[in-house]
Amino acid sequence: MSMIKEGQVWAFGHRIGIETISPLRYMFEPEGRGRHCLEQSDPTFGSRVQPGDLLVAGDLFGHGPGHDHANLAIKESGIVGVIAQSFAPQFFRHSIDHGLLVAECGDILDIAGTGDRLRIDFGTGALINLTRNITARAEVPKGLPADIVAMGGLMPFIKAELSKKRA
């Protein structure tokens, strides 16, 4: 999977919680989960986001009840990767499992805003805001989680591990 992504930025603020990303009811009613993603923060997001776009957020993105439907909602909306100033730990882990690319960058909200065009290498953390011509570096997963992300998520990773065992 290519780790270099380029897309339009959708910027959100600090402390965007699971319930704001995707209310718990969508865990039990997955229909329309992507379309309703983040609608509490921006009611137009679901209808305007394009496949391949990038999400930018502040501190503690994905805090609150640690369910993974919010990660799925973001993926289903078309977003391929999230760059936050920091992530809630369970959200971060679910992102790796589900192949949602994640990177941490302490001042991303100063670097990128909604409508900017951003290119980021989720393998190395190098990023450039093509609209403002600003370069920066983000922290990306290392070690085993990096291997899982590179394979597209937990399921492809486990399949590869099982076939190694079976071989």
Next chain:
Amino acid sequence: MPTIAEKILARAAGLPSVRPGGYIKARADTIVICDLGWQLVGPPIAELNAKIVEPERVIVAFDHKVPAENKSAAELHRTWREFCRHHGIARLHDVGDHGVSHVLSVERGYARPGTLQVNVDTHANTCGAVGCFAVALGMDLVSDMVLGWNWYRVPESVRVHLSGMVRPGVMIRDVAQHVMSDIGDEVGAGRVIEFVGPLIATMDLDERMTLCNWSRKIEAVTGLINPDDTTIRYVSSRTTEPFEPLCSDPDARYAQEYAYDISSVEPLVAAPPNPTNTKPLSQVAGTPIHQAFLGSCAGGRISDLRAAASVLRGRKIHPGVRMIASPASQEIWRQAEREGLWSILAEAGVLITASTCGACYGGMGTLADGEICISTSTENFPGRMGSLQSQVYLASPLTVAASAIAGKLIDARELT
């Protein structure tokens, strides 16, 4: 000089030591899944067509959908039964033998000192009460089940020293709400909260579970209490499986340290919209309520039921209020029966339900528009217990019971 968390992870990883920030592969001693966790593990394992490594490590507990309230819940339980039979999972805690997964895990001795436990439920932290590193994961439990291991980034630990005496009318639930709100998720996120100090020795297992459970509210990876005589006695009475307790070294290093004299803690509530929006009860006293809920993994233990019964004995629930009590496990249900607590609650007008997560997540006892609930449960974001236009205040069992009688938020000590 490692902490208890680092020692447990090192043991589970088969390494002499681990350092915070490092990535490790570790083998969980126990893998706990609740009924509602099916989608996370069932379909992926079917897709992988893989065998479960050491199915004796797996524990399945029905808790959210007990008893099955509709056809889809019934199908869910049936599917689990077939899955457990197919994969040789003997530890299926079916209806009647069930309980909230992590509460049951402590009661049945699955959570043991010095062990690593993974759980799909977000309040796995509860098991830290016995010195078990219990962590809430998601679909990556599949990795534990079919590969036999999972990855971890070794967390830093925060040391919380607790001293002083809990005042009459105040419960460890209030202490937990006070401490975790004060520390906050800026500090707690991604770390282990280790509770130490003279207060711990005075706390029973129920109280320790409440304290560790609440560490989830600040995004902690887990909460932990170093095993002591109370722990060893309790766990030894619950299991014949061997265990080797681990404790932090006296010179262990912490990311941050806090100390609280809890003698000054007063009854508290967590007002909407989050569990760390803590206020003195006195600030919101008089707020009218429609429902009171006594239950959940944070407030449905036997000591919680006893506390509520001490207030409800000989009194009646306010006519404008309905009160629901759901113990956290069948064991607690039976103990409450033996102690005569159910007749005290029922005489007061409390509806007693099956042991279940139930009302905590809006699975029953659902709130309508504009209604306000005082609850011992775990969450209070909009819509958690029903309508997006309802409100949930979180508090101790004493406060919940007293408020149900008064029809409004009230300090149990002020009840006439």
